[in-house]
Amino acid sequence: MKRVLFLCTGNYYRSRYAEELFNHLASGERLAWRAFSRGAAERGSPDNVGPISGFADERLRATGIIPAGAARYPQPCSLADFGDADLVIALKEAEHRPLIERRFPEAAGRVTYWHVDDIDFALPSVALAMIDDRVRELVSALR
Structure with a gap:
């Protein structure tokens, strides 16, 4: 089984959404891939409440x-x-490349960067729709 790692800053919102959506789609396509996610920062934001963003959780559940x-x-x-x-x-990329290069210089060259803004720059409806599109493209490319 191959694995894709999704990274966002705190592993609370974007990367968690991408992980769950990817795993759902990959399973449905019977792909030999599974996702997991982590935070690029050493610590998450104290503003994050609970295990996963309500925006990510709600959108996932709304789509079944x-x-x-x-x-x-x-x-x-x-x-x-x-x-x-x-x-x-x-x-x-603008947000995560500096974190990754500082914390993991030996692995920084392996990272592919997308361009999905966090909640302070994009509404969840916009950001999560972008992740939907990118994850669907990725699953299609891995078929």
């Missing part, structure tokens, strides 16, 4: 996806996570 990891609290990335991944995707 019951998030398997909804009870898991955010986890920061470790160097070992890069070793466990066949593909690494960070959700926002």
Whole structure:
């Protein structure tokens, strides 16, 4: 089984949504891929309440996806996570590249960057729709 690692800053909103959506779609397509997600920052934001963003959870459930990891609290990335991944995707280059290059210089060259803004720059309806599109494109490319 191959693995894709999705990274956002705190592993609370964007990366968790991408992980759950990818796993749902990959399972439906019977792909030999599964996703996991982590936070590029050493610590999550104190503003994050609960294990997963309500915006991510609500959108997943509205589309019939019951998030398997909804009870898991955010986890920061470790160097070992890069070793466990066949593909690494960070959700926002301008935000995540500096974090990854500082914390994991030896793995920074393996990261593919998307351009999905966090909640302070894009409404969840916009950001999550962008993730929908990118994850669907990825699943299609892995078929």
